[in-house]
Amino acid sequence: MHTTVNFILESGISLSLLATIYVIFLRRETFFRLNRFFLLGSLFFSVALPFLKFRIYEPQPVLLSEVTVTPYRNLLEAVTVYGQDFSVTVEQTILSTTLLIWIYLAGLLLFFAIFFYRVIRIGFVIRKNEVRKSDSFKLVFLEKECSPFSFLNYVFVSRPLQNSDGYDRMIAHEIEHIKQGHSFDVLILEVLTAFQWFNPFMWMLRRAIRENHEFLADHAVLTSGVNRGYYKKLLLNQFAGGQLVLTNNFNYSLIKNRIKMMSKIKSPKIAHVKIILGVLTAVALIIMFACEQKETVEQEQQMIDNETITIKSTLLDDGRMKIEGTFEDMEEFKKRYSDVNSFKIETDSLGNIFLVQKKEEVPKILDSEEQIFFIVEDMPEFPGGELELRKFIANNIEYPKAAQENGVQGRVYVTFVVDKNGEVANAKIARGVDPALDKEALRVVNSLPKWIPGKQRGQSVNVSYTVPINFALQ
Template identity: 30%
Template sequence: MISYILEVSFSWLIFYLAYILLLQQEHFFGVNRGYLLITLITGLWLPFLQIETTYTYPIPQLSYFLEEITVGGQVAETVEYTNYWHWSSILLGIYGIGVFVGVVRFVLSLQKLHSMYKNGMAEHKSFYTLIKTNSIHSPFSFGSYLFISNNIALEKQAYQYVIEHETAHIRQKHTLDLLLVECLSILFWFNPLVFLYKTALRDQHEFLADQAVLSHVPIKEYGQLLIEQSIPGLKIGLVNHLIYSQLKKRINMMTKKKKSNRPPYFRYALSFSAFLLVFWTVSCSKDLPSEAEAEIAEKLSSEKLTASKYKPTESDKTSPLFVAEKMPRFPGCEHIAGNNKAKKTCADEKLLQFIYDNIKYPKKAKKDGTEGVAIVSFIVSETGTIKNPKILRSVSQECDAEVLRIIELMNENGLVWTPGEDGGKLVDVTYNLPIRFKLK
């Protein structure tokens, strides 16, 4: 959960910085609105999109690794363990309170709107409903409803400008944007980026509505109306107000000379690079070699094994292979119908089950809080028995001893692997098995 929140926050931060640096001052308000909505939603689902990219290690074939096996153990009760759960519960409680407060505010806003609708006088127009109220508030719209106060005197021309401004909000369905960002502000109430997005979206809404009026109204006349109508009154977070933000910002945007009617393609291309950066960082998980694999590969490299296969020479008949044409398989799956892949999948599952059924977390390791990955190397001989087990990476004396015990237990229980084959001959093959000891 924490990882998801961090990835979402990182995505929104990069997208928002691109907006501030490249797009905020542009007059293409519809494009900017689309950018904000797309990046807001994209930041939510990108962490779920995971694409693996392969990192080629210089000598990947030298060491055959089985899937890592995790051995869990219940940690002894300690003050630290108790405090961990204590603080996590507190944080979860704080988050729940924040969500509850947000939901209450949301519901109260809807109730206030419903009360104004119920007590107002409705006039049905072609594509919206005009609600005239007796409260003192600046004009605003919500959905297809336009609320205007009877207690604010407006000249006929000014009244028409107000209607045009608010109907622009209605036509362009700005309420849907506000509802989306309001829901996100409830779930991510602790994240200031949500509120920055909310402010940026409201800016674009107002610029778009102003643009609709200014298409046939002089800037000076319309700007004077905004100043005259800058009055205190009812403010509801879910609605589009005629006056909701700093007049200076809106008037500056109105009076700013538009350089060109063509979109600034270079700026939008640069903002698109933010998508690539976030996608690569959040969604592309690199399949890097683990620390353990790197350690073993380095060990093998130091022994001057540079071929993808190491085959025994005439002078070294006892040397095992690291990769064979047919790798050995844990017993119990020869009855499986199908190709070698199906048998290998079955054998890996049975090996995993054997380890889980027999391995035990050493008591001393539990008491000491010992965790880590032990890597054991062993040879599956040409007769199917296990020989020469040894620890390549140590966790502790107790954990290492338990890992060796499990490997040797295969011979003690009479388990005979299906031996490996190479060039039509049965051969010895070396395996490396990572076993992770992790306390819960």
């Protein structure tokens, strides 16, 4: 479900931005084919955007292996911690509100029902009336009075209109709709509108595409040699009634705009550069939504799939909490609390499970007279190497919720000393960002296990390090 919400949100934001660019910068330009390309490109791009995934960094920053050493300090490559991105936060908000989900689904079903009803109705009209085949289209004669309209390769025309002035121009207009495949655009629009029915920009884009279809058909008819003044008069004299919404019709509700566009001076070629705005917006959307880290997937899943479990807890005199329950609930309980920094799970010889609060370790401080080295012959080594060090930090650090909610991010520099015994000491913030981030970075560094101590001339010595921990919100 959360994938569907992500699709609706990201495609909706994309449609909104691109529709706004079209209405403000491109709608009044006379390069109709380019405008159609932009409008259809906006639709397809918006549909594809949620499925695009590019990584601009390594999947997990703990895989970075480079170590930079300077004469002044030993600087480890930054470890990056990611909080929840904007789309995840919105997804969880929507998913937590059942009423919103039901309202959206009701709208979705309603618009799909309307869409299928219109398609069936068009099929019924074709079957009920006389159809004549031509080379590239089929002519359907209707008994009621209405302006000509088209759908797929069918042109619907009122039988009483055959002898009227301008009949052939009106048919030529509808044939252009067929030649240019405008009905396929309309079908795509109807499906996408069902998914984005709540988005006012979707309706704006929908109208813009239909309007562009009329401009294209009018332009083709005028280019064939039809007198411009005569064609305008023909538009004004035709009053449509009873056309089906899915169809392209000669006299839709855009006559005023169509006449204005016919009278408009051709746009200069330099106006084509406005299309760059759409390209830049698309690039920005890709960077925003497609170039994202997925290190928070497990965290998100835990938050979303938070099923209820039933357990019995008993507080013992020694401060431990005994946990009892069914096998399935106990397994789920252990899974949930296995990665919680402030608690640990213990099991005795009888298989009983206890939840024990971890004791805060007092940071070790070296005596002020202790000598601290920055460069030594044999540098301290974390068990398993720097890769394991990065894994330890990434797996044990948590992005403070308060910082996420306030949009706080940045790089925290923590300096510490690996002493003669391989223990971490003198950990402090060299350059901080926010008290919550600083505290969390300092906590994780203080919890580092023993290192293999550094040596100078064969003797174990104290060596200083600095590790940057980068907290980043996407």
